[in-house]
Amino acid sequence: MSHMGYGRLMAVDRAHVLRSAAALLTRKATATMDEVAKAAGISRATLHRQFAGRDALVRALEALGIEECEAALDAARLDEGPASEAVRRLVREIEPAAGLLSFLYTENQLFEGEQQNEGWERLDARISALFRRGQESGEFRIDLTPAWLTEALFGLVASGAWVVLNGKVAAKDFHHMIVELLLGGALRRES
Amino acid sequence: MSHMGYGRLMAVDRAHVLRSAAALLTRKATATMDEVAKAAGISRATLHRQFAGRDALVRALEALGIEECEAALDAARLDEGPASEAVRRLVREIEPAAGLLSFLYTENQLFEGEQQNEGWERLDARISALFRRGQESGEFRIDLTPAWLTEALFGLVASGAWVVLNGKVAAKDFHHMIVELLLGGALRRES
């Protein structure tokens, strides 16, 4: 064991397994544990040693997604500068996690049970606070509630990841199309 | 029933079964055939007589969703008047089908297989044409592609159905919040 958390042999890289699983499940949400294992380059037995079951794996992915989102929120410094600029930074920072979020977004089981990860509420609260700040500063319109804008943001990120995955739009346009639609809308500005 | 298409006994109302299934699956996408049957007030045997299996049921729901969408597009008269007004009518007409669309949107299996219902392409084409018309008329900005605007529309409708279902926003605000965000964005207008 030495002083590391891992054993003498190169233990399975848990983060790498989660990455592979996220990438695969984003493309094929119904992938089996066997397919997940193969995608990660390990055996099903080893996968099961890391995650007690499919449910545990999905929960771990949920925790990872929440973790990355919170890191993105931190990096975006939502409290600084104009709210619209904060939104731009947020989308920029959250883009790497978009695929994973898209998967979690469709994994309704996460929200059906009694106990759901309170991390989502924390994220909602922080993003809602950003939109509320923008409203109070006069940047954002007030007829669209912060709760709705927050949900719309997640929905657009998921949709964006989806269209990029399907090749309908280029990955480089991800940030622009989400931010511009969310902030400016489809209508052409008069001025 | 006599000269109707049904037998002497009151046959199961297929449309009603689909309605119930859509309503249940919108809330709980992982519901079993047994739960679907109970929700429709029929036995599992009868449900299975109507739909060969879960897959057939989902396919029928997909067909229903497409059908309702196309009906909504027809009713919205996308070719008439300003494009923005057509979008408003479209969202208005599509609202009753939002829950079903939200379910179908998360049912990735529909898009994983080789053969996917070409109805989606038809819908995409018609809605994309609307956004393109708006761009050519100068109403809509041209830096957001029709393909993206179309996907965003579906995504926002699904998100809208979701937040209404969860009570985060009132059902009466559905149309306003989607149309205003899609067309106008979150930024407050200067003028």
Add this chain to the structure above:
DNA sequence: CCCATGTGAGACATCAATGTCTCATTCAAG
């Protein structure tokens, strides 16, 4: 070299949902 640990491969049981059947019952038409 020897040992301990983590892994891959595969066999096996389990489990839940599904698909399939039978049979009694109910209801409406004749």
Add this chain to the structure above:
DNA sequence: CTTGAATGAGACATTGATGTCTCACATGGG
């Protein structure tokens, strides 16, 4: 009343994924 059709209830087999186990093997440390 009789009959035919459709349903409800339940038994049963099937299926696919999952959870569990054993065992051989490879590898790095002692």
